[in-house]
Amino acid sequence: xxxxxxxxxxxxxxxRRTFMKNTGLVAGGVVGGGLLGGLLTNQMQQKPEVQSTTExxxxxxxxxxxxxxxxxxxxxxxxxxxxxxxxxGPGAIELGIPYFIDKQLSTEWGINAKEYMKGPFAVYTxxxxxxxxxxxxxxxxxxxxxxxxxxxxxxxxKMTRSEIFVTGLREMDNxxxxxxxxxxxxxxxxxxxxxxxxxxxxxxxxxxxGSKNFFNLLLQTTIEGAYADPVYGxxxxxxxxxxxxxxxxxxxxxxxxxVDEFVKLEPQSLRNYQGH
Amino acid sequence: xxxKLEKVDVVVVGTGxxxxxxxAELSKAGYKVxxxxxxxxxxxxxxxxxxxxxxxTNRYEMMQNLSSETITSRxxxxxxxxxxxxxxxxxxxxxxxxxxxxxxGASYRWTPYDYEIRSKTIERYGEAKIPEGxxxxxxxxxxxxxxxxxxxxxxxxxxxGEPDPLGPNRSSDYxxxxxxxxxxxxxxxEATKKLGYHPYQVAxxxxxxxxxxxxxxxxxACMYCSYCTQYGCDFGAKSDPLVTVLPTAMKTGxxxxxxxxxxxxxxxxxxxxxxxxxVNTLTGEEYEQPADVVVLAxxxxxxxxxxxxxxxxxxYDPKTRKGVIGRNYNGQFNITFLGARGFFNEKKFNYYxxxxxxxxxxxxxxxxxxxxxxxxxxxxxxxEMRQYGSGAIATNKVPSGTPGWGAEFKKNSIHYTNRSxxxxxxxxxxxxxHNYLSLDPTYKDDNGDPLLRATLKYTDQDRNIAKxxxxxxxxxMEAMGADIVDEDEVPEEFDHIYDGGHYAGxxxxxxxxKTSAVNNYLQMWDxxxxxxxxxxxxxxxxxxxxxxxxxxxAYRAAEGIEKYLKNGGLLVTRKEVGSHV
Numbered sequence: 001x002x003x004x005x006x007x008x009x010x011x012x013x014x015x016r017r018t019f020m021k022n023t024g025l026v027a028g029g030v031v032g033g034g035l036l037g038g039l040l041t042n043q044m045q046q047k048p049e050v051q052s053t054t055e056x057x058x059x060x061x062x063x064x065x066x067x068x069x070x071x072x073x074x075x076x077x078x079x080x081x082x083x084x085x086x087x088x089g090p091g092a093i094e095l096g097i098p099y100f101i102d103k104q105l106s107t108e109w110g111i112n113a114k115e116y117m118k119g120p121f122a123v124y125t126x127x128x129x130x131x132x133x134x135x136x137x138x139x140x141x142x143x144x145x146x147x148x149x150x151x152x153x154x155x156x157x158k159m160t161r162s163e164i165f166v167t168g169l170r171e172m173d174n175x176x177x178x179x180x181x182x183x184x185x186x187x188x189x190x191x192x193x194x195x196x197x198x199x200x201x202x203x204x205x206x207x208x209x210g211s212k213n214f215f216n217l218l219l220q221t222t223i224e225g226a227y228a229d230p231v232y233g234x235x236x237x238x239x240x241x242x243x244x245x246x247x248x249x250x251x252x253x254x255x256x257x258x259v260d261e262f263v264k265l266e267p268q269s270l271r272n273y274q275g276h
Numbered sequence: 277x278x279x280k281l282e283k284v285d286v287v288v289v290g291t292g293x294x295x296x297x298x299x300a301e302l303s304k305a306g307y308k309v310x311x312x313x314x315x316x317x318x319x320x321x322x323x324x325x326x327x328x329x330x331x332x333t334n335r336y337e338m339m340q341n342l343s344s345e346t347i348t349s350r351x352x353x354x355x356x357x358x359x360x361x362x363x364x365x366x367x368x369x370x371x372x373x374x375x376x377x378x379x380x381g382a383s384y385r386w387t388p389y390d391y392e393i394r395s396k397t398i399e400r401y402g403e404a405k406i407p408e409g410x411x412x413x414x415x416x417x418x419x420x421x422x423x424x425x426x427x428x429x430x431x432x433x434x435x436x437g438e439p440d441p442l443g444p445n446r447s448s449d450y451x452x453x454x455x456x457x458x459x460x461x462x463x464x465x466e467a468t469k470k471l472g473y474h475p476y477q478v479a480x481x482x483x484x485x486x487x488x489x490x491x492x493x494x495x496x497a498c499m500y501c502s503y504c505t506q507y508g509c510d511f512g513a514k515s516d517p518l519v520t521v522l523p524t525a526m527k528t529g530x531x532x533x534x535x536x537x538x539x540x541x542x543x544x545x546x547x548x549x550x551x552x553x554x555v556n557t558l559t560g561e562e563y564e565q566p567a568d569v570v571v572l573a574x575x576x577x578x579x580x581x582x583x584x585x586x587x588x589x590x591x592y593d594p595k596t597r598k599g600v601i602g603r604n605y606n607g608q609f610n611i612t613f614l615g616a617r618g619f620f621n622e623k624k625f626n627y628y629x630x631x632x633x634x635x636x637x638x639x640x641x642x643x644x645x646x647x648x649x650x651x652x653x654x655x656x657x658x659x660e661m662r663q664y665g666s667g668a669i670a671t672n673k674v675p676s677g678t679p680g681w682g683a684e685f686k687k688n689s690i691h692y693t694n695r696s697x698x699x700x701x702x703x704x705x706x707x708x709x710h711n712y713l714s715l716d717p718t719y720k721d722d723n724g725d726p727l728l729r730a731t732l733k734y735t736d737q738d739r740n741i742a743k744x745x746x747x748x749x750x751x752x753m754e755a756m757g758a759d760i761v762d763e764d765e766v767p768e769e770f771d772h773i774y775d776g777g778h779y780a781g782x783x784x785x786x787x788x789x790k791t792s793a794v795n796n797y798l799q800m801w802d803x804x805x806x807x808x809x810x811x812x813x814x815x816x817x818x819x820x821x822x823x824x825x826x827x828x829x830a831y832r833a834a835e836g837i838e839k840y841l842k843n844g845g846l847l848v849t850r851k852e853v854g855s856h857v
Contacts, residue, residue, distance in 0.1 A: 249327030
């Protein structure tokens with residue numbers, strides 16, 4: 001494993017050769033060094049690997065944070081395993097969760113603008129990022145009612161959330177290569193789960209943050225992307241809310257609060273609520 | 277260069293319930309009052325059309341920006357404290373109205389036992405019941421003396437409720453009837469009644485009907501829209517300083533709320549404060565605001581930090597157990613709200629609807645309402661079933677054994693979205709010699725001032741009381757008919773996550789200047805024109821939520837400040853009652 005997860009020369013998950021193979025543009029003898037730039041540009045104009053199956057909202061389906069398409073492809077595959085499509089309804093990709101996360105990482109939250117980021121940073125977080133107990137929000141605490149069920153790390157990293165994502169996703173690809181000899185996106189679903197579980201259990205060394213913390217962040221944002229207001233790019237067409245029979249923001253639930261039977265309301269978004 | 281401003285009668289740091297009540301009462305009495313608020317101006321308009329779970333609940337829109345300042349935290353005296361870096365771990369109010377704008381609304385009076393805990397524990401169980409090192413103490417005031425201030429605050433805030441059948445005496449009823457009884461609350465009340473307990477509706481700052489308070493401020497009836505806790509109310513139906521005490525102060529013409537004003541020091545000469553030094557957060561300019569009386573009415577952490585930074589009062593030293601500033605740090609931590617979660621296969625609740633303090637509660641295991649002879653802890657807590665009205669991101673509760681992600685998680689989390697309820701025990705937190713607040717030796721804020729350092733660890737008392745409560749919650753949840761009941765886990769140690777916003781102590785009240793920083797008017801023993809108002813005055817926590825007691829103490833302090841402005845001097849005679857350190 002490379003010492004520096006951002007070291008591009010050691011980036012096994014996306015060697016030039018793999019890139020060419022994946023893009024389907026390898027033709028005997030055609031690819032020369034000088035052509036690479038042009039091919040890259042062409043590739044950007046190809047159909048995106050993740051495409052929304054719905055009509056509306058497509059205008060939001062473009063990356064504004066992730067510069068490498070491959071990082072985004074790994075993210076898409078990982079979130080789909082965390083929140084898969086099934087007979088209940090759409091999964092992460094169809095809900096637009098990868099785009100939700102992409103957008104979140106370029107907000108003030110993604111760059112830790114409102115967090116205390118002054119040093120010194122504890123050196124013993126180098127390997128794990130999180131030297132102390134984690135709190136499982138689902139099991140205890142005053143906000144158990146209002147929090148996503150992802151454990152909270154004791155954040156002692158110098159890295160911002162957007163840096164953690166890029167580092168973590170690339171390390172996931174490295175682990176996929178090491179364990180299964182293929183890029184993460186090429187693995188079977190079960191193999192992808194194995195990689196995710198290694199991160200979840202903190203078995204992968206991830207400098208500066210710890211693989212467990214990265215996994216929890218990925219889990220948290222995936223759930224948020226399924227159920228946040230569609231204005232943020234996820235929960236496409238309120239499909240997440242429809243699965244949960246959640247009605248969205250409303251001025252009043254006076255008519256429902258005392259009723260014994262469950263009252264199902266068609267969901268409305270912030271767009272409806274703010275009167276557009 | 278520091279610009280010196282014109283002197284006022286009273287300068288107040290902070291504009292939450294504590295600062296708001298002080299501002300309203302003293303400006304009504306004709307005094308010139310300036311309140312300094314480091315956050316921004318905020319009105320009801322800021323909350324209209326912003327019912328957005330991601331922005332408010334998950335990204336903490338209303339909480340303090342920590343980039344310039346936070347606290348550091350550790351468990352043991354010999355550890356290096358680390359900064360609490362993210363807003364997910366550090367929920368502190370910000371902006372005009374302070375934390376009182378995002379509060380849920382749960383309103384409880386604390387009991388006669390809470391105010392005289394040390395005396396009453398010794399009286400009933402003997403001195404040996406209080407473990408070595410537990411530094412609980414009487415408040416220097418009794419419930420009977422506090423009653424009129426509670427009554428006053430309930431009327432100002434328009435609290436909607438019904439009396440606790442096991443609660444202390446009241447001089448009058450709540451000004452508004454209780455909130456509506458939703459089916460989950462009905463279920464909780466029926467089950468607890470069947471078990472022989474005494475349920476009642478949580479008294480709420482979420483109004484059950486439209487109401488005009490004694491100061492002439494009008495509030496609307498709550499719509500149960502569920503965007504309440506961690507949100508400002510866009511309908512003026514949650515009682516907060518923005519719709520009550522701050523407009524009352526404004527109307528007098530004697531009051532100015534100055535926002536973007538971050539106070540760095542209390543200025544102090546010859547045993548008295550002369551004013552405060554603050555920074556304009558937008559321009560960086562420094563100002564001196566002179567005043568006859570300085571009121572610290574900010575969050576507990578800020579009240580403590582300002583006194584320590586200003587060198588006022590003797591800092592508490594855990595090694596000698598002497599000194600008062602920072603002593604008896606306490607509050608509601610993650611061990612406080614443990615209980616049991618029930619999953620119902622046949623029932624579905626309209627759980628998307630609700631309000632911050634909508635709920636049922638029993639006081640049968642609160643305070644000293646039950647016999648503690650055979651239990652290994654003192655004090656107790658309320659058992660609550662609340663219906664906040666849950667957003668879609670928050671409702672992902674699954675029975676234990678379900679994986680945390682993947683197909684099975686998705687299936688169960690969606691299935692149980694409207695089928696799970698939680699009952700919890702709001703156990704009391706006692707004070708110990710090793711839990712205290714001090715200045716951090718390493719980490720600093722944007723101005724170069726040291727951060728506040730919190731030192732806190734759990735004791736057997738904390739773990740035992742939590743375990744007891746979880747058992748009671750399970751019993752109730754089973755009686756409610758849940759098909760699956762999962763118990764919360766009791767953590768071994770405090771996890772440095774400061775959510776909920778209920779942190780107290782450090783500038784505690786009492787009768788003896790050796791073991792308290794302020795007297796029962798919240799006037800500093802060491803500086804007669806400084807009043808330190810808020811939960812920082814609690815010598816230890818009670819088994820119920822704190823806001824009403826903060827409001828009541830603010831009325832008590834306002835009365836004291838007025839007395840002081842008229843006559844000067846210490847309002848309470850020093851009493852050396854011997855220390856319990």
